[in-house]
Amino acid sequence: MILKVEHTTLFQYDAPIYETATEVRLHPASVMGGQQCVNFNLELQPEASFFDYTDFYGNKVHHFNILQSHRDVEIVATSVVETAPPANKESLCENEIYLMDFSGQSRYVHFDPALTRFADEFRECNNALEQATAVCRHINTIFEYEPGVTDVHSTSAVVIALGRGVCQDFAHVMIAVCRNLGIPARYVSGYLYGGGSTPDGQDEASHAWCEVFCGPQYGWRGFDPTHKTLFVDERYIKIGSGRDYADVPPVRGTWKGVASEQLSVSVRVSSLE
Known part of the structure; x- marks a missing residue:
């Protein structure tokens, strides 16, 4: 199957915050002989540069900082993934x-x-x-x-x-x-x-x-x-x-300021076939 995922995360605050530091784990995995992530795009508001690395368990992690004052953070992750049925047998010896x-x-x-x-x-x-x-x-x-x-x-x-x-x-x-x-x-x-x-x-x-x-x-x-x-x-x-x-939380972060946080998440998974 070829599936498209649109995942939107919106943080809203009732007062300005600053120095946001956030980790995002929304990049689908690519598995040898199985699922493959064909395309991944991450959009941020306010705009910010983001960096990525692979953690100890092999998960793709993106992280970003927003230093200036802001009252909303929107993270939009869009993925296209080719999935596959599991193999009947998988010869695999783990460390x-x-x-x-x-x-x-x-x-x-x-x-x-x-x-x-x-x-x-x-x-x-x-x-x-x-x-x-x-x-x-x-x-x-x-x-x-x-x-x-x-x-x-x-x-x-x-x-x-x-x-x-x-x-x-x-x-x-x-x-x-x-x-x-x-x-x-x-x-x-x-x-x-x-x-x-x-x-x-x-x-x-x-x-x-x-x-x-x-x-x-x-x-x-x-x-x-x-x-x-x-x-x-x-x-x-x-x-x-x-x-x-x-x-493996989808989004995790910290920020400075005195404010209440409201989180809303929207996910849509659709077939491209």
């Missing part, structure tokens, strides 16, 4: 040190007692792909999608206790369960083409899922516990991955 980053607890992924009890249901199986599939299906079945009960800082422990949340929360829970079972898992940020990223078809700023390392025979496999389809396919556009949301 053990790299996998360690995706094997333990992190800022939003916790091994609390409730999580350990949750994971106990899946310990008898010794096939990582089958375990991950069962975990994904179970989360999709028993958790209720409900916006507003959590926020971007909610941990897997909070979501387990609530039994509700959104795509980011379900991804964190699945990552926590898989890691507790000894299976490396990483958080993925991106988009989903067709009906938005919520189960009822409403648009959302972005989508989140996870990738699980199922051993050298299968490599990294994408799972989406938010949707009943469970498996990631060519409708998904990956921006980047990390230990959890803290490693």
Whole structure:
């Protein structure tokens, strides 16, 4: 599939601010043998020079500073991406040190007692792909999608206790369960083409899922516990991955001033075929 993404982020302030420093992770990933970012364009208002680099996890990061006084910051990212269905088999051996980053607890992924009890249901199986599939299906079945009960800082422990949340929360829970079972898992940020990223078809700023390392025979496999389809396919556009949301927020920054901030995000994903 060839998909176009138009992602607009608008920050508005009720008083002037200055010395804005912002990081943007909105450049879709290009994956060997899979998804390819054909074109990417970033526009800023107020106008500013931006620079880019690749972070530790291979994600493309753009950053910029706005030193002068301003009351609005608009970031418009436009991408064209060619997606591909996942391969049936992916022979891939990862560096053990790299996998360690995706094997333990992190800022939003916790091994609390409730999580350990949750994971106990899946310990008898010794096939990582089958375990991950069962975990994904179970989360999709028993958790209720409900916006507003959590926020971007909610941990897997909070979501387990609530039994509700959104795509980011379900991804964190699945990552926590898989890691507790000894299976490396990483958080993925991106988009989903067709009906938005919520189960009822409403648009959302972005989508989140996870990738699980199922051993050298299968490599990294994408799972989406938010949707009943469970498996990631060519409708998904990956921006980047990390230990959890803290490693790949779409936009993150700081500023100076005394003002209240209002954030609005608009995303449109369309097919060019």
